[in-house]
Amino acid sequence: MPSPTRLPFRPVPLRRPTAGAPPVRRVAVLSVHTSPLRRPGTGDAGGMNVYVRELARRLALDGIEVDVYTRATGADAPGTVPADPGVRVRHLRAGGSGPLAKEELPGVLAEFTAELARTAAAERRRYDVLHAHYWLSGQVGLALGRRWGVPLVHSMHTMARTKNAALAVGDRPEPRERILGECALAARADRLVANTATEAGELARCYDADPARISVVHPGVDLAVFHPGDGRSAARHRLGLPQDAFLPLFVGRIQPLKGPDVLLHAVGELLARRPDLAARTVVPLIGGASGTGALRPDGCRELAARLGLGERARFRPAADRAALADWYRAADVLVMPSHSESFGLVALESQACGTPVLAAAVGGLPVAVRGGVTGHLVEGHRPADYAAVLERLADGPGERERLGRAAVRHAGGFGWDACASATAEVYAAAVAERRALAALVPAAC
16 A cells, blocks of 8 residues: 555645624533643653643633533542633543443443433533544534434544554554444544644545545744743753763553554664764653553663663653753754654654754654654654764754744644644634535425
8 A cells, every 4th residue: 555645745825704693602522542632752651632622712712612521430439620721621421431442432421422422411501513633533423413413523543554554563553343433433533623634634545435525723822931032041950860971761551562662773873973972971761561562661761771872861741831942952953764654743742842853754744744854854763863863962062042033933734823823723614514405405306
């Protein structure tokens, strides 16, 4: 099967709702497998959690009330959390109260759907739109959209066929059940929201989705949190890092999909080639084991030891946003050797802090990173290719500064306000089209 990331696609311009179309006042957001309140980099929490939380917050500021429905994990999980003004996170019990692996979640979707319907009926909550995130939530959205007669907007975030075409060594392929679920969403959702034109092309070519129902909306970055601040030196002082360190940074879930092993091998090759850099090289890896990485939670530590990196590889748990911004500022470069990435929000966060990105040229990363301008893009995952760029950056502080200045300007064009505004237009168009279609039915009879 040819690589789906190279398929051509021309995004269809967003059709704005007709004049006089009813406004969208309330949206039910579905995020079954992970709560937007969880810290990214832990368990299954990642960029999607940030996306759901930030989008909901901005939609509420624009006057759209948002209820986010997610599965409760833990006997003491609160039923309702007022996350932000106009945003509630609802924790529904389905399949018991303990954590479940993603592979087990399809078996509780019917229970989750019934509980959501019961909760909404008991509270007399009526929604104008359902917005589902990830294929599991999409199955709930298909059932409830049909029952309630409201449009379903769906965001895939990642897709099984794309991931399976670019599996990392040691990773498991996504199951057929997921592929079938995504095919149903591509065929039946009222609107599909893609992060980039590349993702839109994958939807059209790999899932036969109608391009007229696909809208491209770029994610954003919180520029109030992620910005250059008081600079690299101050950030290193706060984090207890050497001022003269060469610091390539990894941020994300520790799993084969994200390629932390590629970075470790690249640093090993760099230091073998340039032993003079060994004394000042520090490689922080910020995040927790996830996915197939959780099967061997110490795998990357063991690899770092075998490569002779010793204390240079510093493993740290997922950080809160303020601390994460300092890690970005402290770094010389953020390294993202991902095998698949629908967009890569951490790339935007790093650039907003003034730190360039070295990334694999996969998925949405060529949109998040401007190759040669705000960072460097590498074809493939050969550690030697990453080591060559790292060596150039270690020897060229001038290049790092040039890339960093351009990175701040680039990231500044990806605000969450613009994302929310474009998404609200998708909602309004979906509502208008659904109602226009309903109005034709009596006439046809």
